[in-house]
Amino acid sequence: MIVVMKSDATEKDIENVVNKLKEVGLEAHISKGKYRTVIGVIGDEELIANLPLAIYPGVEKVMPVLKPYKLVSREFQEEDSFYEIRGSKIGAGYFGLMAGPCSVETVEQTISTAKFVKKCGANFLRGGAYKPRTSPYSFQGLGKEGLKILAQAREETGLPIVTEVMDVRDVELVSNYADVLQIGARNMQNFLLLTEVGRQEKPVMIKRGFSNTVEEWLMAAEYVAKAGNKKIILCERGIRTFETSTRNTLDISSIPVVKGLSHLPVIADPSHASGRSDLILPLSLAAVAAGADGLLIEVHPNPKEALCDGPQSLNFEKFEELALQIKEILPRFSKKIQ
Secondary structure: OEEEEOOOOOHHHHHHHHHHHHHOOOEEEEEEOOOOEEEEEEOOHHHHHHOOHHHOOOEEEEEOOOOOOOOOEOOOOOOOOOEEEOOEEEEOOEEEEEEEOOEOOOHHHHHHHHHHHHHHOOOEEEOEOOOOOOOOOOOOOOOHHHHHHHHHHHHHHOOOEEEEOOOHHHHHHHHHHOOEEEEOHHHOOOHHHHHHHHOOOOOEEEEOOOOOOHHHHHHHHHHHHHOOOOOEEEEEOOEOOOOOOOOOEOOOOHHHHHHHHEOOOEEEOHHHHHOOHHHHHHHHHHHHHOOOOEEEEEEOOOHHHOOOOHHHOEOHHHHHHHHHHHHHHHHHHOOEEO
């Protein structure tokens, strides 16, 4: 249920409603919009139904939230969510161009890539210190040493870091280095991990599981929001279908669908979706046209020598071409890179 406060409701009016909810054992989640404040109510439905919230001073109306995901729904918050992360903005018209190596390999590789993607207009650095691999014999990442390299790249470029956390035991460590914590596709329904990242303050990016529905994806975001962290970014990275010409199938339709259902920013990862560097540009353009708030692009100085996912990584020349085309079309969709 949500309680919509009047535009002229005072802080005392809001406080009275919140205190009443907490008094009977319910959770209150406040969302302050441009014109109104909305209070999301979580808890026993019978308790909620029996509260005379509509008669409280400052309350405009009380409405049920019909979706199973409450806090991340458009019903709870009509306006698009927007985050500023170390000066880089994403959401509500601001576009996040996140680029960098699939995995951190060396200091030189990471910093040279960070400097180049920034020069091209990227406003986030993505890079993997921990890598979930299908084979236990594949390169698993540098771990803490990789995080230190990413932090060094941030120091030299100013770009905020997006990197994956795979285990609840690593959340504190990764949070100490990262600016955005990525939950990978394989961990999208790791509910303990989702709850744990929800208890820390850094923004969380949740990749859609390759066999998960849109509703399951939004429910994963709800776990993070319910734990206390409302700064969530959703990433469409392709789903598993019967098609074999690409690694996965980028579900372009999920972007406008999710943006209609949720206020959270939605980005696309054409690198993991296609598994092919030649498809990244057209899929990126399609994602922007569908309403994406950002892109997650893998870039490597020499993809042929990459320790992880070389075939889907762009070299510097190809990334520069992509960045130019993206920046050219963004104004047509009322978006800009900050």
